[in-house]
Amino acid sequence: MASVWVGHRGTIRDYPGFSPSVDAEAIRKAIRGIGTDEKALINILTERTNAQRQLIVREYQAAYGKELKDDLKGDLSGHLRQLTVALVTPPAVFDAKQLKKSMKGAGTSECALIEILTTRTSRQLKEVSQAYYTVYKKSLGDDISSETSGDFRKALLTLADGRRDESLKVDELLAKKDAQILYNAGENRWGTDEDKFTEILCLRSFPQLKLTFDEYRNISQKDIEDSIKGELSGHFEDLLLAIVHCARNTPAFLAGRLHQALKGAGTDEFTLNRIMVSRSEMDLLDIRAEFKKHYGYSLYSAIKSDTSGDYEATLLKICGGDD
Structure with missing residues (x-):
């Protein structure tokens, strides 16, 4: 059964000729030596898929009686430690x-x-x-x-709850109906019926929502984003805007998050690590393309100018190339 965590637009692919025991031994050597051989460690972890890394984790435990993540934690520090532990986590x-x-x-x-x-x-x-x-x-x-x-x-x-419809089929009548419900719940009344926004935006499929947003524009002469900004506030507003953005283009939404994490004073490593690791086998290629399109420079160069050392080297390997 295909993993729900693997898509077609990732930067990390299964390593050919993979041997968990050879890798476990090489990692053990890299960690055990005088000083850690970070380069060897990084190469293995970034050139194997998560499914392959889980096999290394099992092999490592069987061969050395220790959890790989504990050895990584004991041996590395700072952002590199967090990033490598993330890579070996399911x-x-x-x-x-x-x-x-x-x-x-x-x-x-x-x-x-x-x-x-x-x-x-x-x-x-x-x-x-x-x-x-x-x-x-x-x-x-x-x-x-x-x-x-x-x-x-x-x-x-x-x-x-994970109840969003995942089908790719769209229903035009439903889109018209939902658009009207959203219009009646917001622009067209005093006060806002927040529950209607939640119901439609949290349960309909993304392709269905895209169609609904087109219909909404026809009815109200406004983009749904503008209505949400005008009608709602706080974290609820942020959440609904994020859903709209993701329904329109998830990789562009994540490129925006990476851009935030990398620009200005200080880097938001919590966000940077999460997106780079969690999307590396899903759609990081698309995220890279959107990043370049929206900001005029590559994600690779942004990481390069904002991070350093082995941490930078690991992120660049996950990034998989310059655009």
Whole structure:
């Protein structure tokens, strides 16, 4: 069965002639030597798919009685440590951990919550929810409920449920009907019926939503984005705008997030690592193309000018090339 975490537009492909035992041994050598041979380590981790890395993890544990991620944590530091640990983590568990991190401690990182829950498919979100429960013995929904509130909470819970329609078929009558419902719920009344926005934007497929947004424009002479900005506010507004952006073009949305993470003073490594790792086998090639198109320079060059050392080298390998 094909993994729900692998698409056709990734930068990382299965390594031919792959041998988990050879790789486990090479990694052990790279870690055990005097000083770590980061280059050897990085080459192996970035030239194997996540499925292959999981086999290395198993082999490593069997051969040396230790968790590879613990050895990486003990041996590396800073952003490189976080990035390599991310690479050896199964995708659903990685998302679960990122969600937990974004809800932990002082304040919630709403940006990360929004990004993960809007860019994952229903099938991916079902796996993430299972992984979340396995790792934390709490349901993702319960944690979202206790960390957020109001319409924002309602919409996040609807997304986390993984009930968005995934079919590629579109229904023109439904699009007309939904567009009218959205118009009646916002522009066409005093106050806003937020639930209608949540229902339609969190449950319809992306191709269906695109058609609905065209219809909406016909009815209201406005883009749905402008109506959302005019009618709603706060994190709920941010979330709905993210859904609209993703329905129109998910790689462009993620390119925008990477651009934010890389520009200005200081780098947002939390976001940078998450997107680079989680999209490396899905659509990173498309994200790279959108990045170049929108910002006039390549993602590769942005990473190069904003990071350094082995951390930079690892990110550039994941990026897979300059545009």
